Amino acid sequence: MKVILVGNVGIGKSSFFVRFKENRFVEQLHSTIGLDQATKDIQSGDGKTVKVNLWDTGGLEVQGSMTSSYYRMSKGIVLMYDVKDRDTLSSLRMWLNDINPYINEHTTFFLLGNKIDSFSTEIDVNRNDAVNFAKNNNIPTDNVFQISVKTGNGFENFITSMATILSCGRGPFVPDINNVNLGDNQRHPNNCC
Numbered sequence: 032m033k034v035i036l037v038g039n040v041g042i043g044k045s046s047f048f049v050r051f052k053e054n055r056f057v058e059q060l061h062s063t064i065g066l067d068q069a070t071k072d073i074q075s076g077d078g079k080t081v082k083v084n085l086w087d088t089g090g091l092e093v094q095g096s097m098t099s100s101y102y103r104m105s106k107g108i109v110l111m112y113d114v115k116d117r118d119t120l121s122s123l124r125m126w127l128n129d130i131n132p133y134i135n136e137h138t139t140f141f142l143l144g145n146k147i148d149s150f151s152t153e154i155d156v157n158r159n160d161a162v163n164f165a166k167n168n169n170i171p172t173d174n175v176f177q178i179s180v181k182t183g184n185g186f187e188n189f190i191t192s193m194a195t196i197l198s199c200g201r202g203p204f205v206p207d208i209n210n211v212n213l214g215d216n217q218r219h220p221n222n223c224c
């Protein structure tokens with residue numbers, strides 16, 4: 032199933048893509064021009080094998096005719112932001128507007144904060160901010176995650192949970208220190224079946 036990475040320049044989409052593909056972190060990536068994709072079999076939390084076809088493009092690239100081919104037919108859309116840069120979270124509203132014409136009732140959104148290895152001060156985007164953004168934008172709060180592509184913290188949990196959700200599994204999700212329950216017990220259907 033097609034999964035795309037979406038968000039501003041420099042938030043770590045290509046770093047995510049490289050970790051997915053090769054399980055490593057490359058410090059100096061160039062800003063992405065063009066498109067790249069990779070397919071991998073992922074084991075979901077309930078034992079299914081899910082073929083994830085992940086797409087990466089540059090934050091400045093998704094314009095004009097490219098937009099439709101990138102967005103079209105995606106089953107999963109990973110809205111990514113940098114926890115150190117609040118503007119990258121608020122920009123996702125613009126991305127959501129852009130994507131809106133191309134989605135259907137089977138599209139599932141994920142909200143993914145990256146760079147938690149350098150999360151430090153109060154001005155950084157915390158999990159509550161992300162959960163509020165999700166609530167305001169009709170993204171299931173179960174689909175909110177925080178990771179560090181650099182250290183790998185939370186990465187495997189996100190990939191497994193994403194595969195589980197996309198294959199319509201109902202957990203159990205691997206508990207993760209960064210995704211502790213914040214008293215939000217709401218269950219939202221992932222309209223994927």
Ligand SMILES: Nc1nc2c(ncn2[C@@H]2O[C@H](COP(=O)(O)OP(=O)(O)OP(=O)(O)O)[C@@H](O)[C@H]2O)c(=O)[nH]1
Nearest residue numbers: 040041042043044045046062063089090146180181
């Ligand atoms: N500290 C930290 N830095 C990261 C992390 N992930 C990516 N970076 C750094 O962030 C910078 C931008 O990463 P990219 O993966 O190129 O960002 P991108 O979203 O693909 O950018 P565009 O292709 O221009 O849209 C690079 O210097 C990465 O090394 C992370 O988890 N932690």
Ligand SMILES: [Mg+2]
Nearest residue numbers: 045062063089
């Ligand atoms: Mg890139």
